[in-house]
Amino acid sequence: MSAATHAQDHGHHDDHAHHPTGLKRWLFTTNHKDIGTLYLWFSLTMFFMGGVMALLLRAELFQPGLQLINPEFFNSLTTVHGLVMVFGAIMPAWVGFANWLIPMQIGAADMAFPRMNNWSFWLVVPAAILLVASFFVPGGAAASGWTLYPPLIIQQGISIDMTILAVHILGASSIMGSINIITTILNLRAPGMTLMKMPLFVWTWLITAYLLIAVMPVLAGAVTMLLTDRHFGTSFFNAAGGGDPTMFMHIFWFFGHPEVYIMILPAFGVVSAIIPAFARKPLFGYASMVYATASIAILSFIVWGHHMFTVGMPAAGNLFFMYATMLIAVPTGVKIFNWIATMWQGSMTFETPMLFSIGFICLFTIGGFSGLVLAITPVDITLHNTYYVVAHFHYVLVSGALFTLFAGAYFWIPKFTGKMYNESLGKLHFWLSVIGFNIAFFPQHFLGLAGMPRRIPDYALQFAEWNMWSTIGAFIFGFSQLLFLYNMIECIRSNRKAADNPWEGADTLEWTHLPSPAPYHSFETAPVVK
Amino acid sequence: MDAFKAVFWSFFGVRKKAEYDKDAKQLTPQAVIAAGLVSAAVFVLVLFGIVKLVTR
Numbered sequence: 231m232s233a234a235t236h237a238q239d240h241g242h243h244d245d246h247a248h249h250p251t252g253l254k255r256w257l258f259t260t261n262h263k264d265i266g267t268l269y270l271w272f273s274l275t276m277f278f279m280g281g282v283m284a285l286l287l288r289a290e291l292f293q294p295g296l297q298l299i300n301p302e303f304f305n306s307l308t309t310v311h312g313l314v315m316v317f318g319a320i321m322p323a324w325v326g327f328a329n330w331l332i333p334m335q336i337g338a339a340d341m342a343f344p345r346m347n348n349w350s351f352w353l354v355v356p357a358a359i360l361l362v363a364s365f366f367v368p369g370g371a372a373a374s375g376w377t378l379y380p381p382l383i384i385q386q387g388i389s390i391d392m393t394i395l396a397v398h399i400l401g402a403s404s405i406m407g408s409i410n411i412i413t414t415i416l417n418l419r420a421p422g423m424t425l426m427k428m429p430l431f432v433w434t435w436l437i438t439a440y441l442l443i444a445v446m447p448v449l450a451g452a453v454t455m456l457l458t459d460r461h462f463g464t465s466f467f468n469a470a471g472g473g474d475p476t477m478f479m480h481i482f483w484f485f486g487h488p489e490v491y492i493m494i495l496p497a498f499g500v501v502s503a504i505i506p507a508f509a510r511k512p513l514f515g516y517a518s519m520v521y522a523t524a525s526i527a528i529l530s531f532i533v534w535g536h537h538m539f540t541v542g543m544p545a546a547g548n549l550f551f552m553y554a555t556m557l558i559a560v561p562t563g564v565k566i567f568n569w570i571a572t573m574w575q576g577s578m579t580f581e582t583p584m585l586f587s588i589g590f591i592c593l594f595t596i597g598g599f600s601g602l603v604l605a606i607t608p609v610d611i612t613l614h615n616t617y618y619v620v621a622h623f624h625y626v627l628v629s630g631a632l633f634t635l636f637a638g639a640y641f642w643i644p645k646f647t648g649k650m651y652n653e654s655l656g657k658l659h660f661w662l663s664v665i666g667f668n669i670a671f672f673p674q675h676f677l678g679l680a681g682m683p684r685r686i687p688d689y690a691l692q693f694a695e696w697n698m699w700s701t702i703g704a705f706i707f708g709f710s711q712l713l714f715l716y717n718m719i720e721c722i723r724s725n726r727k728a729a730d731n732p733w734e735g736a737d738t739l740e741w742t743h744l745p746s747p748a749p750y751h752s753f754e755t756a757p758v759v760k
Numbered sequence: 761m762d763a764f765k766a767v768f769w770s771f772f773g774v775r776k777k778a779e780y781d782k783d784a785k786q787l788t789p790q791a792v793i794a795a796g797l798v799s800a801a802v803f804v805l806v807l808f809g810i811v812k813l814v815t816r
Contacts, residue, residue, distance in 0.1 A: 521770025528800045549811040
């Protein structure tokens with residue numbers, strides 16, 4: 231997509247890479263690669279924490295009855311698993327990729343605001359500590375589900391205040407990160423890198439950053455109102471004082487639905503980089519991909535009501551949100567079509583990044599279809615708060631965001647480290663993940679259709695068999711992630727030198743113009759893009 | 761008008777190469793964003809109209 235005229239001098243002045251060593255390097259760093267690395271390790275740590283919580287939940291659900299944990303702790307685990315995975319694992323991981331890749335892909339030296347970049351990262355750490363520490367305060371961690379619905383949330387202890395503070399801090403960090411990303415993309419592009427020549431990962435992040443800026447203050451407003459309801463005598467969401475709990479739901483989901491796209495749009499960008507590279511063909515319909523991403527972003531603001539069909543809305547409201555939600559399948563379908571068309575008659579090879587990308591297309595499509603099922607108001611009224619919903623959003627977010635994060639990690643790790651990962655181990659990781667994931671989550675569709683409610687520690691006997699399978703799958707999936715950790719650490723420590731461009735079909739600036747590993751300061755002189 | 765046309769086709773997700781090249785030359789980002797926001801508002805109103813029609 232971006233053919234550059236001048237080959238960049240590979241002999242970068244690495245003596246420019248003066249930086250403190252040890253802990254100080256990481257504490258005070260303003261380098262986009264260091265900060266990207268911090269984000270990626272942080273998110274991997276949170277991913278394993280959230281994963282342990284998920285396995286505890288699944289272990290409890292292995293058999294009917296209460297075996298391992300009490301119901302209150304179960305509710306806390308459900309809540310914090312969701313919050314940690316969304317705010318601690320997936321979002322920071324995408325910011326990590328953005329930090330690493332955006333300057334390299336647009337031909338910039340660094341991000342526009344390096345010091346703010348440092349601050350954005352170091353804010354997420356205390357937020358994560360607050361979330362995890364809330365398990366150890368009297369009353370236990372937040373137990374209302376990640377949606378933090380009142381009135382339940384107003385009644386709990388200090389852990390709710392810790393959660394609210396954590397959400398605030400994470401929101402501030404996201405907003406600063408977004409401002410940085412938008413400014414970088416709009417101002418620091420290399421000569422000739424017009425908007426419509428930017429790699430799709432940059433495009434999807436530009437749109438994601440605008441979404442973040444639009445919705446994070448909404449979430450901040452909602453949780454601030456919760457805080458004042460709890461401590462300052464207001465009654466925004468308290469019916470006894472004239473407030474309305476359903477208003478919280480509207481405000482929360484006005485944030486919550488675009489949030490889904492915040493987690494998934496960068497994934498679209500990654501897949502749009504990987505599939506052309508391994509199909510050895512340019513991306514089919516580049517412009518329509520950009521347009522479709524923008525359309526999805528705009529539509530994401532007018533569908534929030536589909537999370538609330540059972541809450542009680544006028545029929546006209548239900549119908550509006552049903553139609554709007556179904557129409558969002560059009561631009562999403564365009565993307566799926568374009569990826570398949572890119573692969574059509576390509577010279578494909580199936581290295582680990584490609585496997586995870588194809589896995590993403592297949593499984594994300596299943597998640598999309600179950601989303602269409604849930605978009606139909608009368609169907610949703612029976613399926614709402616059942617395991618069908620749990621299955622749906624795990625198909626969207628695990629195979630959507632997580633699989634593409636793995637794809638991106640395997641794809642760019644040669645550029646990040648200058649070393650090559652173990653391909654056989656990567657493929658084993660993929661197959662165990664895809665098998666474990668499907669055993670864990672596909673049966674949850676059946677459980678939901680049979681009427682099993684979500685967020686319960688115990689269940690009726692007729693649900694026992696599929697729950698057992700789901701738990702077995704979850705443990706296969708969970709433990710196979712240790713392979714990823716091992717593969718990454720082994721790769722970093724190994725001597726398998728990666729070529730500057732180990733992937734035949736990769737043609738963005740970081741592959742064509744930079745050595746592996748990429749130098750500390752990517753482009754001291756901006757490349758000229760034709 | 762061209763900006764509205766481009767936004768309409770972009771929602772559908774398909775555009776002829778020649779037409780796209782023409783758009784890329786002629787349209788400014790400001791025009792596309794303005795057309796996009798207006799089209800989104802029209803989209804909401806059309807949906808709302810359909811809803812009114814079927815709930816009458």
